[in-house]
Amino acid sequence: MTEQLASSEIGNLWMTYHQKTMFARMLEHFLHTQQNEKIKQQLQSYYDQETAYINEISGIFQAEKIVMPVGYNDSDVKPDTPRLYDEYFDILFLRILMKVTIGLNALHLSMTYRSDMSDLFMRMSQSSQQTYTAATQFLLDEGILTRPPMIPMPDKVEFVKEKKYMAGFDAFSEKRPLNAIELSLLYQGIETNILGFQLLKGFEQASDDKELKQYFKEGKNLAKQIIESFSETLLKSDIQPPAVAWGNPTFSEESPFSEKMMMYLTNLLSSFGLTSNALGTSFSLRSDLPAKMTIIAKDIFTYAKKGGKLMIKHGWMEEPPQTSRQS
Incomplete structure (x- = not known):
C-alpha cells in the first residue's frame, strides 16, 4: 500500500x-x-x-x-x-x-x-x-551574455589575519577589494535584476489596470535601484558591471498574459530576490555588503507584500491546502 x-x-x-x-x-x-x-x-x-x-x-x-x-x-x-x-x-x-x-x-x-x-x-x-x-x-x-569578470588564479592558501578584512568602503575603514564570492553574488544580482527590470517595464507598458501599472512601475524602479547600487560597488573595485543589450520590450501595448499571471510571476521573482539577498548577506565578509543587502531585502519584502495584497484584492491568490478547515 x-x-x-x-x-x-x-x-x-x-x-x-x-x-x-x-x-x-x-x-x-x-x-x-x-x-x-x-x-x-x-x-x-x-x-x-x-x-x-x-x-x-x-x-x-x-x-x-x-x-x-x-x-x-x-x-x-x-x-x-x-x-x-x-x-x-x-x-x-x-x-x-x-x-x-x-x-x-x-x-x-x-x-x-x-x-x-x-x-x-x-x-x-x-x-x-x-x-x-x-x-x-x-x-x-551568440554573444548576448557576458561572462563574469576574470580574477588572478590563486597560487597559495591564505587566512584572514586582521579584523579590518571585514570593513567596507566608508570614511572610517581601509578599502579592501571584493573577494571572488562577493563579486559573484553582486554580479549575479545585477544580471538577474536587469532581466527583472526589462520584464516589469514590459508589464507596465502593457497593463490596462492603473493600480497594477503603477505597481509594475515601482518594481521596475526597485530593480533599477538594485542594479545601480550593486554596480556602484563593483566600479569602486574597478570592476565593470554586466550589461545586456537584448531582452527589451517592443512598442506593443497589448499584453499576451493576464494581469493575474503577471502579478504571480512578479511575486515569484520577488521571492527569489529575497532568497538571493539572504545568501549575499550570509556569505559576504565585508561589512558594507550585508548592510546594503539587508536594506534591499527590506524593500523587496515591502514590494512583495504589497503585491500579495493586490492579488487578494482582485481575487487572484489561490489558497494553499490547509491543515484544517477554519470555523
Missing part, C-alpha cells in the same frame, strides 16, 4: 503546479511569436517537458483524491498577441527562470519522504539544470 502524501509533499506539488502552468502559458506565446529557429527549438523542448510534468502532477492529484489547483490555463494567455519583448528575451527569461526552478526543486527534494516524490523532483531538477546549461551556452555563443 502506498503511503499517504505528507503535508510538505502536497504543498510542494501545489506550488510546482502553479509555477509550471504559468510558465507553460508564457512558452505558448513565445513559441507562437518566435522566429529564431535555434531559440524556438530550445523553447519547444522545455515546453514538452513542462507539459509532461504538469500531466504527471495532475495524475498524482487525481490518484490521491486531492482537488486540482486552478493554476494558469488558456484564459491567462493570448498566444497570437504581438511580441511584447525582442526575440532574445525568451531565452534570457528561460535561463533566469531555470535559476529559480533549480533552487525550488532542490528545496522541494529535501522535503520529500515518498520515493516516487523524490524521483519526480530529481527528474525535474535534472531537466532544469540541463535547460539552464543549454540556454547559457547558446547565449554565450
Whole structure:
C-alpha cells in the first residue's frame, strides 16, 4: 500500500503546479511569436517537458483524491498577441527562470519522504539544470551574455589575519577589494535584476489596470535601484558591471498574459530576490555588503507584500491546502 502524501509533499506539488502552468502559458506565446529557429527549438523542448510534468502532477492529484489547483490555463494567455519583448528575451527569461526552478526543486527534494516524490523532483531538477546549461551556452555563443569578470588564479592558501578584512568602503575603514564570492553574488544580482527590470517595464507598458501599472512601475524602479547600487560597488573595485543589450520590450501595448499571471510571476521573482539577498548577506565578509543587502531585502519584502495584497484584492491568490478547515 502506498503511503499517504505528507503535508510538505502536497504543498510542494501545489506550488510546482502553479509555477509550471504559468510558465507553460508564457512558452505558448513565445513559441507562437518566435522566429529564431535555434531559440524556438530550445523553447519547444522545455515546453514538452513542462507539459509532461504538469500531466504527471495532475495524475498524482487525481490518484490521491486531492482537488486540482486552478493554476494558469488558456484564459491567462493570448498566444497570437504581438511580441511584447525582442526575440532574445525568451531565452534570457528561460535561463533566469531555470535559476529559480533549480533552487525550488532542490528545496522541494529535501522535503520529500515518498520515493516516487523524490524521483519526480530529481527528474525535474535534472531537466532544469540541463535547460539552464543549454540556454547559457547558446547565449554565450551568440554573444548576448557576458561572462563574469576574470580574477588572478590563486597560487597559495591564505587566512584572514586582521579584523579590518571585514570593513567596507566608508570614511572610517581601509578599502579592501571584493573577494571572488562577493563579486559573484553582486554580479549575479545585477544580471538577474536587469532581466527583472526589462520584464516589469514590459508589464507596465502593457497593463490596462492603473493600480497594477503603477505597481509594475515601482518594481521596475526597485530593480533599477538594485542594479545601480550593486554596480556602484563593483566600479569602486574597478570592476565593470554586466550589461545586456537584448531582452527589451517592443512598442506593443497589448499584453499576451493576464494581469493575474503577471502579478504571480512578479511575486515569484520577488521571492527569489529575497532568497538571493539572504545568501549575499550570509556569505559576504565585508561589512558594507550585508548592510546594503539587508536594506534591499527590506524593500523587496515591502514590494512583495504589497503585491500579495493586490492579488487578494482582485481575487487572484489561490489558497494553499490547509491543515484544517477554519470555523
